[in-house]
Amino acid sequence: MSLKRIAYSSGEPAGIGPDIALYLVQQLVQQQWPCELVILGNKQLLQDRAQQLGLVVSCEDYEPSRPPQLWPPGTLLVAEHELAAPVRAGQLEPANSHYVLDLLRHAGEGCMRGEFDAVMTGPVHKGVINDAGIVFSGHTEFFAQLSNTRQVVMMLATEGLRVALVTTHLPLSKVPAAITQPLIESVTEIVASELSLRFQCQRPKLLMCGLNPHAGEQGHLGLEEIEHIAPALRTLQARGIDVSGPWPADTVFQPHYLETADAVIAMYHDQGLPVLKYRGFGNAVNITLGLPFVRTSVDHGTALDKAGTGTIDIGSACYALETALTMVTE
């Protein structure tokens, strides 16, 4: 198997993204991951955080023209990006938001020009980026825009459960109007085709949630199921996609329903993700489907309270890296 070059964007500098990089490079060789991990970040920040954590690391400058190689444990291969302000673990600094976005741009553009085989993202803080005056709702939307992709899908996966979202980072009050038949159809088609192409599900079986309690109770508790979701389901079924619904969300997540399903399609972020995280937090991955490159991510946020403390769990980071490697190797 050829060695892959994976970019890790280390995310919000005051959060646990840099800590994750430091712990991951201790494990690269032991885990036998067939990859060179390029840490997009800042050397001084990484060295300071390593010192705070009592870790011994050495830094190498990333050189794109050099073929990927396996580095000894504790070696950070860093693609250097300049910070705008000093970093203190746990303390957000809006001035560093452009740095965070530079990492993402480097990662996405590097994937598109074939320099990286995939990108795995560390957590960013969406609030502080907006505080800096930058409109930003998430990696999912950022990479879609960067790559000029009309429609992408956020899907989180853990052992025994995948949840894909029709809408992503929207205020709850805007969700009903966003749930349209064309959107439901395009999201479902992307999920069906990517599960079959990249996840070995021959003809994926999909379960679609309704939006309202009890999937609208025949129109007595909301009309979105009748006006948008059911027509989309009929069209998708006529196109040969194995999708059923609209299921009440409090029914479909019962083990009996999930046993034979390849993914659940939820209408909005907090309909699907709490269930996924209850089942698998720390062992789950966030994958953006529909991009022209592979992007995986940790399942958690910046955990500002844990940055620099040495108490973090890197289970999700390992899972995200392994998923990226599987996706680029298949």
Ligand SMILES: NC(=O)C1=CN([C@@H]2O[C@H](COP(=O)(O)OP(=O)(O)OC[C@H]3O[C@@H](n4cnc5c(N)ncnc54)[C@H](O)[C@@H]3O)[C@@H](O)[C@H]2O)C=CC1
């Ligand atoms: N992939 C990404 O970039 C994501 C970013 N976020 C952002 O993170 C920020 C903070 O969000 P929160 O709701 O506080 O969620 P969070 O995931 O950062 O923290 C929730 C709780 O889980 C703990 N935690 C999270 N990851 C952990 C780990 N690896 N090991 C040990 N403990 C861990 C934290 O200490 C905290 O107690 C928000 O601005 C949000 O936008 C949230 C989810 C994903």
Ligand SMILES: NCC(=O)COP(=O)(O)O
């Ligand atoms: N809850 C997961 C999440 O919001 C991550 O979003 P993104 O930054 O990966 O788009």
